[in-house]
Amino acid sequence: MGGNELGEFLRARRAQRSPQNAGLLSSGRRKVAGLRREEVAVLAGVNADYYTRLEQGRENHPSPQVIAALGRALDLDQDALDHLYRLAGAAPEHPPAPVPGTVSAELRQLMDGYPHTPAFVLNRTLDVLATNKLADALFSPFRRAGNLARMTFLDPAGRHFYARWNATAQATVANLRVAAGFDPHDPALRRLVEELSEGSEQFRKLWESHQVRGKSREPKQLVHPDVGPLTLTYQAFDVRSAPGQQLVIYHAEPGTAHADALALLGSLHAPPGRSRTVEA
Structure with missing residues (x-):
């Protein structure tokens, strides 16, 4: 795994979201699979430069409101949205408790x-x-x-x-x-x-x-x-x-x-x- 889990997740899910399914008009040959960064930013209602920083790992802690908007823009189901919240640090601040390795x-x-x-x-x-x-x-x-x-x-x-x-x-x-x-x-x-x-x-x-x-x-x-x-x-x-x-x-x-x-x-x-x- 890399050191930019949030950005890698956003890039991968952006590539899997087609302009047609997102309700965007698309003409001609596209250079990227799925949506462009700018298109995700428009769909989520966030600044394109801010979204770029999220993908590049230069911004790691979007607000819960931004996370929810990105989830809608990328059409994430509940499991994927919960995962995005956790990657963005919106889960509880304390470190996750270790899972017990023995069964009672x-x-x-x-x-x-x-x-x-x-x-x-x-x-x-x-x-x-x-x-x-x-x-x-x-x-x-x-x-x-x-x-x-x-x-x-x-x-x-x-x-x-x-x-x-x-x-x-x-x-x-x-x-x-x-x-x-x-x-x-x-x-x-x-x-x-x-x-x-x-x-x-x-x-x-x-x-x-x-x-x-x-x-x-x-x-x-x-x-x-x-x-x-x-x-x-x-x-x-x-x-x-x-x-x-x-x-x-x-x-x-x-x-x-x-x-x-x-x-x-x-x-x-x-x-x-x-x-x-x-x-x-």
């Missing part, structure tokens, strides 16, 4: 109470902090279920496990961008981004697009080598006692072939015992 005994006990569905805990950088037995079974094709981004981009199993790999890759990178908004200087995040950028050209290109999105409700379409295709819905819950952690629970529609396959997977793979904590 109470949460692990709760996960063990879901024997028929995979459950696991993530932090913002997609480290898998803990899993229950069926989650271990689900992720068994991977060399190590330690981080969802590494599993997607660096583990050969990812290309086969995720039936819609391109969509999964885009969502994974967009999730990591959310983490960058909370703490762009997080050493663990920087190391992860560097590792993924060096190991995967696809990741590098997606990271440079600056797409930002929290977890959606789209079903997960997976292919497990032992039981075949699995379509699973999921819910993600913020852990209030450990800000930055999320409990994720996968679910198969009862009475379907996917539910039968998930039950078979559990009988084949899940050994007796309790949920396990994963060393990130």
